[in-house]
Amino acid sequence: MKCTGSISRGAGAEKHNTRVCYRDEEHTPENIDFERRAQNVVLVNRSIEEVYHTSFGAALQEYNAKQVAKGHGERQIPDYLAKVREGKKLHDMYEFVVQCGNMDVHPDAEICTAVYKDFLEGFRARYGANFAVKQAIIHMDEAVPHMHLEVVPVAQSKRGLSVQNSMNKAVTQSGHGDYKDMLMGWDEVLTGAMKEHGLTRIIGDKEKQMGGVDIDTYRRTKQAVKTSEDRLECLQQEIEEVQPLAVTFGESARTLWKARSDGDREKGFGVEIESLRERISGLERSNQRAREYKGELDRDIDRLGERVRAAREGCAALRERVTQLVQRARYVPDRVSEYTKEIAARLGKRVMDRLGVDLERARSAAAYYNRTHGVSQRGRGIDR
Incomplete structure (x- = not known):
């Protein structure tokens, strides 16, 4: 089977991913099928506090001990997660949406689940040292089965904590030159997982990658569909309104044709057409003359402007000459x-x-x- 595959940045909504905030159908967004929530698959769901303790706890303890030994106890970091969240350059975690297929063509739920499980296994094997998996949840209750993957960057550093949250360093230490190159590496893992389950990955329409979109995008898409349907309905009404006029016009034309039974029908139409042509030609000539007259006025205005500027310069020169003569005459x-x-x-x-x-x-x-x-x-x- 041929289908698309994609890995894109997500919004990082933990409660949305776990569905704990949707207690009943009334409070569930339109793009989620409340009846299919039970089909969702939770592969990993760790608290962010646990991830930070496991990934950075030892490095944080070591850093604080060094500060105390140096006599700078005030430089200790009591809560590394809070420090990251207070900073302007770091994110406490990053979310990505992994998806096979689009709204038109996608594998069934069983194959999608198998692909996402294999992807997660391959991802951990290749990138686990630099990206700690916080959450991996497969959603079956939306348009296309997809997986939300939340990760925390983990990187070695010579300054500050020996192990710290740094996306740039995690990208480099995972063997990539930049963020874009890293995503291409992740794509290779996804392509391999798809291939293992008989899926050939192809390039598709990004606008149709609707499996993991946020509710705002879903609503915009739905509104666009509604607008198109309303427009179609308006056009149909216009057609219905015009049809009687077409019938009336046809009957009037036949009546006029029959009324000119003296053989002058073609001649009469020809005279009317020629009269209209003459009127159109007259209007075009008048329009052309108006354009030419406007052009002449524009040129006259330009010439007058030049003369005014020259006169002003001449007046200034004369004024200077008179002043000089007056000064000389005083002696x-x-x-x-x-x-x-x-x-x-x-x-x-x-x-x-x-x-x-x-x-x-x-x-x-x-x-x-x-x-x-x-x-x-x-x-x-x-x-x-």
């Missing part, structure tokens, strides 16, 4: 006075007299500028 009176003295010294009084008129004009212009621009006359008068 006109002093410069005129200096030039006049130099010319008078070289050319004599006659030249000075001729420049007097120009000097007076410059003085008047400077005074007017100073009055209109609020420039102080102190220290800037023209030498007489």
Whole structure:
């Protein structure tokens, strides 16, 4: 028989696995058949306290003794399980769901039970030193028989406890490079167990691996089915509503056809069709013109934007130039006075007299500028 096989992470719900929280059918989730609970098979069911005591008890005792010997009794760990649970990086245990087949095709309960027992035996032989089995329970009361496997990582360490909970170290010490590679090793154990019982493992649709899904996934799947059924019902109603219209339309068409018994039926339909075509063409042309006009407006807006930016830059340059000219104009009176003295010294009084008129004009212009621009006359008068 060909069927799928899978090993996936579980949620770690101990009470769900043992079914102790489902005391009657009313309090049992929809994905569980309450009447078949008795068919479930418990292979291993140890308390987590027992697993920690067996796996880490000796190492914890040794660690605490060393701390006392060093004079650091305050560093002792009274409860290693509590310390692991308080940490943010560690999990006190890990759950995995082992499954043969899917909702469409899966072996019967007897074969599944045999496969899971062989898998557990092979798992313990190959990985038992680094993964202590806390719980292994086969569920027969759900869609597909599957097994919940809870394990605690057990690894050797040079720091802290000599034996401690560490998934990364357990993966490495079990002979694998990483977590994904480790799961591939577990898959090999499952494939071998399936083969021992005449099952050929194939790759299947993961969406159909519904045996060990949580109740939320089950409800989502059930809701999706209900939505599809409701949609189908709506479509059927729509078809029923449209059928009378189709009959009415057919009768109307036949009536119209008979009414045009003068031989112009084809011609009349042709005229109507041509009229519709012309209207459609007119609308398309209008739409095209609107698109072209919009494109022109967009281009005009871009050009105006460029001109506005250029004008702003030009205004800024002019404003800077005017400021420079104003600053230079404030020193006109002093410069005129200096030039006049130099010319008078070289050319004599006659030249000075001729420049007097120009000097007076410059003085008047400077005074007017100073009055209109609020420039102080102190220290800037023209030498007489």
